[in-house]
Amino acid sequence: MAKPRQSPEWESVVTRLVTERGDALTRYAYLICGSRDDASDLVQDALVKTFGRLRNGHTISSAEAYVRRAILNTYLDSGRRTSRWRKIAHLEATPEIDDAPDGEVQSRVDLQGELMKLRPRERACVVLRYYEDLKVDDIAQWLSISPGAVKRYLSDALARLAVSLTDEEADRA
Amino acid sequence: MPDEKELRDLLASADAPNSLDPAVVIRRAKRRRLPQQVAAGAVGVLAVAGIGVLAVNLSSLSSPLATTSDQSALSDEAADAPSDEFLTQKRLGANAINVCGAVPAAPEPSRYGLELTVDFPDVAPANAAAVDGQVTMTNTSAEIVSGMTAIAPTVAVIQDDLVVALSGPAEYAVQMIDLAPGQSVEYATSFSPVQCSADGDAGDNAPLEAGDYELTALVDFTPAELGADEPALADLISGPRSQLTLQ
Numbered sequence: 001m002a003k004p005r006q007s008p009e010w011e012s013v014v015t016r017l018v019t020e021r022g023d024a025l026t027r028y029a030y031l032i033c034g035s036r037d038d039a040s041d042l043v044q045d046a047l048v049k050t051f052g053r054l055r056n057g058h059t060i061s062s063a064e065a066y067v068r069r070a071i072l073n074t075y076l077d078s079g080r081r082t083s084r085w086r087k088i089a090h091l092e093a094t095p096e097i098d099d100a101p102d103g104e105v106q107s108r109v110d111l112q113g114e115l116m117k118l119r120p121r122e123r124a125c126v127v128l129r130y131y132e133d134l135k136v137d138d139i140a141q142w143l144s145i146s147p148g149a150v151k152r153y154l155s156d157a158l159a160r161l162a163v164s165l166t167d168e169e170a171d172r173a
Numbered sequence: 174m175p176d177e178k179e180l181r182d183l184l185a186s187a188d189a190p191n192s193l194d195p196a197v198v199i200r201r202a203k204r205r206r207l208p209q210q211v212a213a214g215a216v217g218v219l220a221v222a223g224i225g226v227l228a229v230n231l232s233s234l235s236s237p238l239a240t241t242s243d244q245s246a247l248s249d250e251a252a253d254a255p256s257d258e259f260l261t262q263k264r265l266g267a268n269a270i271n272v273c274g275a276v277p278a279a280p281e282p283s284r285y286g287l288e289l290t291v292d293f294p295d296v297a298p299a300n301a302a303a304v305d306g307q308v309t310m311t312n313t314s315a316e317i318v319s320g321m322t323a324i325a326p327t328v329a330v331i332q333d334d335l336v337v338a339l340s341g342p343a344e345y346a347v348q349m350i351d352l353a354p355g356q357s358v359e360y361a362t363s364f365s366p367v368q369c370s371a372d373g374d375a376g377d378n379a380p381l382e383a384g385d386y387e388l389t390a391l392v393d394f395t396p397a398e399l400g401a402d403e404p405a406l407a408d409l410i411s412g413p414r415s416q417l418t419l420q
Contacts, residue, residue: 051198127184
């Protein structure tokens with residue numbers, strides 16, 4: 001006779017992952033895609049892509065690793081990477097921070113705005129290096145590019161951030 | 174000029190609203206999984222058929238339930254997921270279990286409460302080109318059972334507790350089923366009343382002699398979803414034997 005059906009294992013992993021790690025995944029997606037509005041959608045798409053396959057035996061941490069990778073690939077492979085972020089980046093700046101007299105806060109806003117204007121792969125490299133704390137070789141593996149390309153993206157991104165900020169500070173002066 | 178620490182601090186302090194709903198994710202993932210299961214099943218049926226041919230050719234098989242293994246895989250659709258785990262067929266497929274000249278497999282209870290009933294005429298002419306009948310699969314459980322099977326079960330003709338004839342070559346198409354408790358699905362099938370041979374070729378073999386025979390059927394059932402504690406194996410569905418007289 002048939003036994004009472006339980007929820008498949010993968011469903012409970014999804015539920016736990018979203019409950020316990022949803023905030024972290026959304027923050028990561030936000031850094032990758034640069035849009036607070038799109039971050040949850042991106043995570044959801046990545047979860048569906050990851051769990052919409054015949055796979056069991058995931059722990060929360062192994063599932064999270066897959067989802068993070070799916071977030072990155074989904075973003076880089078999709079039309080989301082159009083320069084939407086760069087077009088709206090200035091709208092994402094928080095107004096009250098613009099008025100803050102604190103130089104450190106102002107600098108942070110500048111940095112955030114410039115970060116979001118980076119090209120998708122540059123920003124991905126920056127996020128993976130300075131947020132995920134991955135080594136260059138690991139980033140290269142994640143993005144399926146050479147370590148040299150990763151170094152180039154990082155170098156260009158940091159230079160762009162520095163140059164942009166320097167120019168803006170010069171303008172303000 | 175930002176330094177690395179500033180950059181790390183900025184990234185660590187990022188925040189975004191989390192509007193994730195696990196129910197939505199599960200619903201969308203289920204929709205995505207079903208076609209893959211159907212495809213995996215079709216590949217499995219083909220693979221099992223291959224094993225079946227091999228099993229028939231290797232007539233030295235001592236037990237019709239001798240185990241083997243096969244793992245099917247489909248092409249990767251997304252680069253983010255490095256591996257797939259499909260239902261693993263750790264035994265012969267239903268169309269290869271009953272081997273000509275061997276003792277037929279004993280019926281075993283289905284994990285899902287599915288049962289086959291063989292319904293052929295009580296009497297059929299021994300010289301007929303084919304004997305037509307049907308096999309009915311009934312959900313005897315108290316749960317809805319969803320999944321897929323081959324398009325027709327394999328029928329074995331038995332005399333003196335040995336398989337003497339088998340239904341025709343395996344159909345590789347699959348059929349989706351969705352059975353409420355007590356509900357049935359019928360499969361049309363037929364067999365040639367000709368003595369089978371171990372090499373699987375009944376073309377030049379002698380017609381079955383007039384007399385009393387028994388019929389039994391087997392089919393693999395692949396569930397649409399696996400429960401947490403269910404083995405990743407297709408369920409072998411069988412049922413009681415029925416009687417047939419050739420004259």
